[in-house]
Amino acid sequence: MCGRYSLSKSKIELEERFQAEMLGDFNPRFNIAPTQLLPVLTSESPKGFSFFYWGITPDFAKNKPVSQKFINARSESINQKISFKSSFEKRRCLIPADGFFEWKKVGKKTKTPYRFTLSDEGLFAFAGIWEEFENDKGESNHTFLILTTEANGIVKDVHDRMPVILKKEDEKKWLDPYTTEEELIDMLIPYQAIEMITYSVSPLVNQVNNDTASVLKKTSPMDQFGNYTLFG
Template sequence: MCGRYSLSKSKLELEERFQAEMLGDFQPRYNIAPTQLVPVITSDSPKGFSFFYWGITPDFAKNKPVSQKFINAKAETVHQKASFKNSFKTRRCLVPADGFFEWKRVGKKTKIPYRFTIGDGEPFSFAGIWEEYENEKGETKHTFLILTTEPNSIVQEIHDRMPVILKKSDEKKWLDKYSKDEELLSMLGTYTAEKMQSYTVSQQVNQVSNDNPSLIKKTSPMDQFGNYTLFG
C-alpha cells in the first residue's frame, strides 16, 4: 500500500524535470494524503500538470462521493479488474513525488514512520491511473490512484507492498495511448533497491494536518522515543 507521499520540489523544478507546464501556483507538499488535490500528468494532457484528487471512485459506481474511494491498485492485476481495466487502457498518469512513507510496527502499539527516496532526493513518478465521474451534485471530478507492486529489499523490511516507480525512460511510453498492454505491464516491476534509501522521520507525519519541511528530515530513534533498543 502507498498511503502517504511527499512532493517537496518547487514549481520550476517540477516543470524542468517533467517538461510540463504548471498553470497557477504550487507550494511544496511534505505529507500528501488521500482525498487531497495534487498535481499529476495525464495521458490526455502530457505537456501540462493537472490537479486531481487522490482516490478513485470506480467507473462502474456512478455518483459516489470522493470519500468512497480506492487509493491503490495492484499492478499485477490492474489490467484485469473490472474496476480498473478501462482506466489502465486509456487513462494513465504520472504521479510526481520525491519520497513516500511507510510505517514499521514495533510491538503492539508502536509504529515508526520511514521515508523512502531515490538518489539524492531527486523527483520521480509513480505509475497511476485516473478517472472522471460526476458526484451527487452533477459536478465533474477527476481522481487518480497509485499502482503498487512487490517490495524491494529495502521496502520489504517495512511493508509487503510498494508503489510502482517508473523509470524516467518509460514515462512517455506510460502516457502514450498507443502503447500495448504487454509493454505497459513490463514497466510495472519493482524498482531496484540499489538506487533507493530509507530513514526514520518524525511522528508528526502521522497527522495529515501537518505539512511542513521538518516532516521529511531524518529523525533518530532516540529523538522519537528516547530508546534505541526499539530498532534492535
C-alpha cells in the first residue's frame, strides 16, 4: 500500500522534468495524503498538468464516503477487475513524486516511518489510473489512484508492497492510448532497488497537517522511539 508521498520540487522543476505546462501556482508538498488535490498528467492531456483528487470511487461504488474510496490498486489484477479495467484501458496517468513513505512495525503498538526515494532524490512518476464521477451534490470530480506491486529488495524490509515507479523511458508509453496491454503490464514491476535509497524520518509525518520540509529530514530510529508517543 502507498498512503503517503512527497512532491517537494518547484513548479519549474516539474515542468522541466515532465515537459508539461502547469497553469497557476504550485507549492511544494512534503506530506501528501489521500483525498487531497494533486497534480497528474493524463492520457488525455499529457502536455498539461491536471489537478485531481487522490482516491477513486469505482463505478460500482459511486457516491460512497471518502473513507470507502480506493487509493491504490494491485497491478497484478488491474486488467481483470471490473472496477478498474476500463480506467486501465482508457484513463491512465502519471503521478509526479520525489519520494514515498511506509511504516515499519517495531512492536505491537509502535511503527517507524521511512522515506523511499531515488538515489539522486529527483523526480519520478508513479503509474496511475484516473476516473470521473459525480458526488452527492451532482458535481463532477476527477480522481486518481496509484498502482502497487510487490516490494523490491530495499522496500520489503518495511512493507511487502510498493507503488509502481515507472522507468523514465516508459512514461510516454504509459500515457499513449496505442500501447498494447502486454506492453503496459510489462511496465508494472518493482523499481530496481539499486537505484533507490531509504532512511527513517520523524514521526511528525504521521500527522497530515505536518506538511513541511522537516518531515523529510533523516532521523535516527532511536530518537523516533523516544518521541513516538508524543506524535502518534
